[in-house]
Amino acid sequence: MRQPEFPWKVGSWRDELAGALTSPDQLLDAVGLTRESVGLGAGKPDETHGFDLRVPRAWLKRIVPGDPDDPLLLQVLPRPEEGRPVGGYSKDPLGEQNQNPCILRKYSGRALLLTTSTCPIHCRYCFRRHFPYVGSATLDQIRLLAGEDDLREVIFSGGDPLMLSDEALDRLFLAAEELPGLRRLRIHSRMPVVIPRRIDAAFLRMLGRRRLPLVLVLQINHPQEINEDLRIACRGLSSFGVSLLNQSVLLRGINDSLEIQVALAEKIFEIGVLPYYLHLLDRVQGASHFEVPETEARKLYGEMAARLPGYLLPRLVREEAGADSKTLIFPL
Numbered sequence: 541m542r543q544p545e546f547p548w549k550v551g552s553w554r555d556e557l558a559g560a561l562t563s564p565d566q567l568l569d570a571v572g573l574t575r576e577s578v579g580l581g582a583g584k585p586d587e588t589h590g591f592d593l594r595v596p597r598a599w600l601k602r603i604v605p606g607d608p609d610d611p612l613l614l615q616v617l618p619r620p621e622e623g624r625p626v627g628g629y630s631k632d633p634l635g636e637q638n639q640n641p642c643i644l645r646k647y648s649g650r651a652l653l654l655t656t657s658t659c660p661i662h663c664r665y666c667f668r669r670h671f672p673y674v675g676s677a678t679l680d681q682i683r684l685l686a687g688e689d690d691l692r693e694v695i696f697s698g699g700d701p702l703m704l705s706d707e708a709l710d711r712l713f714l715a716a717e718e719l720p721g722l723r724r725l726r727i728h729s730r731m732p733v734v735i736p737r738r739i740d741a742a743f744l745r746m747l748g749r750r751r752l753p754l755v756l757v758l759q760i761n762h763p764q765e766i767n768e769d770l771r772i773a774c775r776g777l778s779s780f781g782v783s784l785l786n787q788s789v790l791l792r793g794i795n796d797s798l799e800i801q802v803a804l805a806e807k808i809f810e811i812g813v814l815p816y817y818l819h820l821l822d823r824v825q826g827a828s829h830f831e832v833p834e835t836e837a838r839k840l841y842g843e844m845a846a847r848l849p850g851y852l853l854p855r856l857v858r859e860e861a862g863a864d865s866k867t868l869i870f871p872l
């Protein structure tokens with residue numbers, strides 16, 4: 541197979557990570573906005589509400605300067621509303637915190653591994669924003685899964701598994717590939733979207749050593765997140781036979797319109813990615829201002845179904861604590 545050419549150097553993603561912005565003032569400065577223009581006021585000591593700001597410059601580049609309603613800015617800028625307690629919103633909406641925190645075995649045939657607690661970006665709506673990580677899945681824990689003979693797929697999640705080095709990922713994949721009966725490997729990662737340079741020649745060489753088919757589920761919420769670097773990264777991944785899917789979260793004021801959803805589906809297709817899930821927001825404390833009510837979501841979904849071919853229509857789902865799969869939601 542011909543090796544894809546990347547216009548970036550192996551490992552340059554680490555500089556992107558290290559150079560990420562970490563304070564609201566830095567971010568506002570970089571996009572030419574003031575605290576007043578985004579309704580932030582003077583600022584308080586706990587203005588990030590226990591979940592630090594983190595925005596790499598590769599993401600910053602896609603924010604339109606001077607627009608307080610920019611859909612990429614809204615995903616990462618802490619809001620005063622995050623500190624307001626709202627009924628029905630909790631720190632652990634999915635009831636995951638009492639389980640073995642490193643390997644979640646909720647769904648038939650699949651084991652979900654928490655491989656790291658860190659992410660390249662901090663999304664304000666994230667349901668794991670209060671997750672008390674006590675470590676990450678170890679090689680021994682993966683090997684123990686050999687006793688479970690219905691296991692078909694291991695899902696590498698986090699945090700963001702692509703925060704790990706290629707060597708660490710290689711070791712995890714190798715351990716999983718030794719499990720008898722396993723058919724597929726899956727990665728859930730926002731990294732290729734946030735820092736497309738994470739996908740470099742060394743990473744693809746590591747993928748090239750895989751014995752099992754690999755599925756990579758990205759998270760793109762808005763068409764404006766798609767740029768030339770992401771296109772190049774996806775082309776590299778596709779050329780190595782990786783199946784690319786997208787999940788997004790339905791977010792108030794960001795992607796809760798028919799036009800945006802249709803444009804998103806069409807644009808991800810252009811970079812070789814198919815839609816997978818459109819999630820209703822998990823009710824995590826601090827994220828209530830992003831919620832789109834279910835009746836509104838169903839109506840929007842009906843309109844999407846009328847406009848898009850079936851293969852470009854994501855499944856609208858909600859996660860319910862204790863359910864044995866994501867719960868499908870149907871159009872109104």
Ligand SMILES: *Cc1c(COP(=O)(O)O)cnc(C)c1O
Pocket residue numbers: 644645646647650651652695865866
């Ligand atoms: C979402 C999820 C999965 C994967 O579910 P799919 O419907 O196969 O994408 C597996 N395990 C857990 C615990 C999950 O939350």
Ligand code: SF4
Pocket residue numbers: 658659660661662663666667668698699700730
């Ligand atoms: S990258 Fe994923 S896990 Fe990390 S903060 Fe964003 S939504 Fe949460």
